Amino acid sequence: MEKKEMVVKTEDAVGSxxxxxxxxxxxxxxxxxxxxxxxxxxxxxxELLGVQDYSPLLxxxxxxxxSVPHHxxxxxxxxxxxxxxxxxxxxxxTPNSSSISSASSDAVNDEQNKTLDQVEEDxxxxxxGQQKTKKQLKAKKTNQKRQREPRFAFMTKSEVxxxxxxxxxxKYGQKAVKNSPFPRSYYRCTSVSCNVKKRVERxxxxxxxxxxxxxxxxxxxxxxxxxxxxxxxxxxNFASVFPQAGNYLSHxxxxxxxxxxxxxxxxxxxxxxxxxxxxxxxxxxFTQERRLCNPGTNAFLRDHGLLQDVVPxxxxxxx
DNA sequence: CGATTTTGACCCGCGC
DNA sequence: GCGCGGGTCAAAATCG
Numbered sequence: 001m002e003k004k005e006m007v008v009k010t011e012d013a014v015g016s017x018x019x020x021x022x023x024x025x026x027x028x029x030x031x032x033x034x035x036x037x038x039x040x041x042x043x044x045x046x047e048l049l050g051v052q053d054y055s056p057l058l059x060x061x062x063x064x065x066x067s068v069p070h071h072x073x074x075x076x077x078x079x080x081x082x083x084x085x086x087x088x089x090x091x092x093x094t095p096n097s098s099s100i101s102s103a104s105s106d107a108v109n110d111e112q113n114k115t116l117d118q119v120e121e122d123x124x125x126x127x128x129g130q131q132k133t134k135k136q137l138k139a140k141k142t143n144q145k146r147q148r149e150p151r152f153a154f155m156t157k158s159e160v161x162x163x164x165x166x167x168x169x170x171k172y173g174q175k176a177v178k179n180s181p182f183p184r185s186y187y188r189c190t191s192v193s194c195n196v197k198k199r200v201e202r203x204x205x206x207x208x209x210x211x212x213x214x215x216x217x218x219x220x221x222x223x224x225x226x227x228x229x230x231x232x233x234x235x236x237n238f239a240s241v242f243p244q245a246g247n248y249l250s251h252x253x254x255x256x257x258x259x260x261x262x263x264x265x266x267x268x269x270x271x272x273x274x275x276x277x278x279x280x281x282x283x284x285x286f287t288q289e290r291r292l293c294n295p296g297t298n299a300f301l302r303d304h305g306l307l308q309d310v311v312p313x314x315x316x317x318x319x
Numbered sequence: 320c321g322a323t324t325t326t327g328a329c330c331c332g333c334g335c
Numbered sequence: 336g337c338g339c340g341g342g343t344c345a346a347a348a349t350c351g
Binding site: 170172173190 | 322323324325326
């Protein structure tokens with residue numbers, strides 16, 4: 001799995017061209033993706049993201065105006081999808097960059113862990129002795145109502161599907177995604193006691209965008225040595241804003257600084273801020289592009305307090 | 320040879 | 336009840 005460590009470097013060239021956003025004048029929170037199509041296809045965008053359930057457990061106090069804190073179910077009404085989409089729209093227009101597209105969690109409770117434990121340990125009861133039966137019973141035990149861990153989705157522009165995030169993952173499944181030519185891959189953390197999973201799929205609206213959805217929280221430190229040049233404050237601040245995200249953002253500390261900054265950058269973009277960091281020169285041009293296609297940005301710029309919480313002030317001078 | 324990926328089968332929830 | 340789509344399992348294949 002660590003075969004694909006090119007994450008950060010994958011996509012420099014991308015540039016730009018391919019995003020509908022760039023060609024669209026309807027940018028402000030609207031049409032980076034063609035959501036009409038998404039909805040038409042009965043596949044809500046949050047479904048596309050795999051973020052199907054939202055929970056009040058996820059607090060995003062400071063970002064409540066721009067994040068996706070409402071609940072929805074798999075069969076969420078189009079409104080929900082749309083509303084979410086608006087937020088997500090901002091994401092994908094970043095060359096080789098990841099962004100917090102949304103945060104979500106299902107109603108998490110103890111049952112979840114309990115169920116998982118049972119699944120792993122209580123197989124003895126089956127009588128058939130056949131492996132198939134084993135499988136079936138496993139499923140039965142969990143059938144009550146499947147509870148899921150909180151999920152957190154990232155959208156990352158990358159040529160590589162499986163992004164290196166500092167943890168080791170084992171692929172345990174792959175499924176074709178409805179209305180998408182790209183399959184969805186299912187990964188599980190290889191650490192024994194860790195039940196974290198993630199799903200990786202490409203956006204069919206823009207194949208250069210990889211949607212990574214994490215589920216659960218790691219119960220162990222990253223096996224990859226942290227060596228990051230990223231100011232600790234980044235993740236810290238992020239974590240304060242995205243409590244759930246913090247767990248995942250910490251992974252990014254173990255990645256290259258560039259990727260970190262792009263994450264920040266994307267998040268700023270996500271928030272509507274024309275963040276421009278000279279050290280991420282690749283983004284500079286992109287930022288301009290974003291500005292071009294995001295005339296509504298200014299409306300968001302007013303909330304500087306939020307931005308300052310998220311990013312060290314020196315990074316914001318651009319404005 | 321152990322770890323990981325692939326892949327078809329299976330289960331579940333949901334809508335019709 | 337049936338079919339569909341999402342998610343998971345696990346045997347087989349592949350990789351290092």
